Amino acid sequence: MDASPSIISLPSLKELSFGGCNVGVLKRFVNLTSVTALVIEDVAGLTWLSHGFTSSLIKLEMKSCKELMYLWQDRDVIRDLTCLKSLVVQDCPGLVSLAAGEEDTELPVKLETIRVWSCDNLEKLPSKMHALSSLRDLTIKCPKLVSFPETGIPTSVITLRITECKMLQSLPIIGGLSSHPEEPSSSSSSRNNHVDMMSRLQVLTISGCDSLPASPFSEGGFLPATLRELHIMNCRGVESLAEINVDRLQSLQEIDISNCEKLRSLPQDLHTLSHLTSLQLWECPTLELECFPPLPPSISKLHLWGCPKIKALPDQLHRLTCLRDLKISGCESITRFPDGGLPPQLQKLTVYKCGNMKQPVREWLTPLLTSLEWLLIDGSSMGGVREEEDLLLPLPSSLLRLQICGMDNMERLSSSLPPSLRILWISGCPKLRELPPDGLPPSLETLRIDGPSIMKERCMEGTGCYWPLIREIPFVWV
Template sequence: MKEKHVLESLQPCVNLVELTIRSYGGTSYPNWLGDSSFSNIKVMGLSGFSNCWSLPPVGQLPALKELYIEEMKSVMSIGAEFYGVNGTCLIQPFRCLEKLRFEEMPEWEEWLPSPGRGQCPDFPRLEELVLQNCPKLRGNLPDHLPCLKKLEVLDCGVLYERATTSGWIPWSLIVNTESLRQSLQDLQIRGCPGLSSLLETESLSSLSGLEIQIFSRTDCLQPHLSSRLQKLTLRNCGSLLSFPRNGLPTTLKSLYIQFCRRLEFLSHEMMAKLTSLQTLDLSNSCDSLRSFPLGVFPKLSSLQFYVIKNLESLSIGEGADVENLTHLDTLTMYYCPNLVSFPHGVLPTPNLARFTVNGCENLKLLPDRMHTLTALRDLWISGIPNVESFAEGGLPPNLQLFGISGCEKLRPSVEYWGSQRLVSLRTFDISGSEDVLETVLKEQLLPTTLHTLRISYMKSLKSLEGKGIQHLTSLQELQIYGCYSLKFLPKEGLPASLSCLHIYGCPSLMKRCQEKTGEEWSKIAHIPCIEIGDQVIIN
């Protein structure tokens, strides 16, 4: 009662545009909440009401465009009170609402339509509807959403699960209405087996984005996907075995497949038809995939593979046009343990800007003649313990970020690395590769134009070589993390250009760098900003 009295007394000005109330503990709502005199409210968020059994009458707010309702722990039913019904007189509810979101509604079971509405829809302008983690909600969703463009139903496990036997109308029939068929553009379903019938209809002709998660059926992809589909995401479909026999729509621009390990990847014929594909992202999927033809997609700009356990090689592709690789901007190979080779010779990707190879333990060779990749800006090589050398002929000349980690056998070549020519390099990040660091510093391989140097997780590193850092006359930031044995900074000191020094997880060095009392303090006292663990020193 005290909370209700306080909230009642906080009645805001009627000119209010946005209202959010969190963690209200009252059992009923203040009289002003939902009153139509608040004619300017456009956005409302209500969350964490633990004792209210119903929702406030917000349906009559004339300007309301966005409504977010979360963590209403006691609400079991949503009905007439939500729409703002006053006796038998009913003004069109939610006349301007465009976005409606329900999240974390643990006891919500039914959603009833407004009484006496006739043929008028309850949500005439609703464009986006999200239902997330409503585990007891069974059915009776709005059956007339003429403007709906985006629908997300996530973790509503019993929604329409037994719709046919219990007498509810399956929503697959609702989807067949002319209005929704023409409007729905983005559909996301996760953990809602009762909505599988949505995927069996041929009516979603305007659909451009489809995301399916946690489906156990082997055929959750039907052969009549929308001919306008541009983005397809499959996640946690552990039983999915194959794509439709006629392949995917040729309009597809983005394909994301995650945790679908039994799925057989597209055949070469199917891939060749995807002439619009720009992004391909595979993660923990397609265990049968052993070789991937890079040149099969003429417009592919981003290719990212994460934990593709049986992938052995990348190739240009039989009969593929090298010109097809001119759009490739990002190439990421992350934890592909059986990857042994890239295409022989130079990688024909003239516009490649980001290249990452991480955790490919059987890989012995990186692509040849990397200095020809003149568009490359970011290069990360990590967790490739069997690679001994690379970049014969020099590193890519326009690198801005270069990261190395876990490359035990790598020996930087003074002759080929040509680091002093890397006038664009701004950040060098090295982790867990002590021999590489020793060579880089000893041979002064880093360019004098470097701005940021990160050194991390060197277990045995006890000191930093002096000249290798001292010659970095443009260095502005030095970060040292997780070097447990490190005690000594360079005898010659650190570059005068340094403006920031960060030391964390290096107990010996942190102790020796204590302000004024530490043995290394004189070497860093000139630096304007020093961060040692949680301590920040501004000089």
């Protein structure tokens, strides 16, 4: 933008976005009393906002302002922000606080969303954040943040995301230290009850917080009864989740734990979570389970990925009548499915890189799976079938998508493919040379063959001997 000293008066302007300039450009704007949305990006020399176009402002975004130290220095500016609902501060490495003298400075009272993202030098948050009774969505990504304010975060928060706060040593308290300020020594039990009555928190995501203690939910690190989703990811120090009191979490629907390399225990009594629909455990290499804890009948998704020390699946798996999506990958200690097999209503099944599976595939992949639509299976998980030249699978007639991979010795796909099949994906089968004797079903919409194989040559457009048989398929990748 032109940096000439002319004044710009735009009294009717509703939205303003500018950047790639110096702070002198900002000072040229006057009479912006109608602006409701303001985006300031990459403005050199800007250390705080002192401009007076705040009375109608609803949305404020500050991005990539490298010299920004705090948002406001003048309390009068904050008091004028009577309509501000959304505040985003992103990639501002010089930011040390949201407001100068923040210990006794209040934030705009109508804020509903606060997102402070990649502000590398921010070490603390405003102590009066707990007073923001309209706050619904709070996202913090600040690697030097050690703790949340002792006064806690508002009970009005519905979604809380804490990510890449690598110095964070404790989780925030919801609603303050006690139900009444004059009772600082109130018991943990009464404090929990107070939070349960007041809290609205439904989604909690904790990611990349490496300094959290081994048991982050002990010693007052409680969760409110309103919680529906719990996501814990990439937290290197977390070892135990057994301290989570699931008796109080009867609204919990999703548990997602991933890349916690020291995790050794799960919450106890998972089967009592009557609304739990999804449990995902990804890349937890030290999580050792001799017997998988029972799951509630409500579970519809179970994903175990990269958990080599899990030795068994839940007993009575076939009685989980809501289970639709089962994924087992990188679980080398699992040798067989539980007695009773798989639930007949299963729709998606992945069995991949389970190299010690001893149970023959014909015992668990049966025609009784009349609802199965997606199947991914590899040679290491098939109980010796990978050594055979012919692959003869009992494929359910309901199958829509079939992915076969890592069959080193398979030469012929001898199974009759279901008439409903739409996608066939073959990868890592170097010796495969023949399609099923009765051909491909007319329903097939996608055929994909990855990796070197004789079959790729036979399916090449124009020259392959199978080309006349597959040319009518809408999507072919070979």
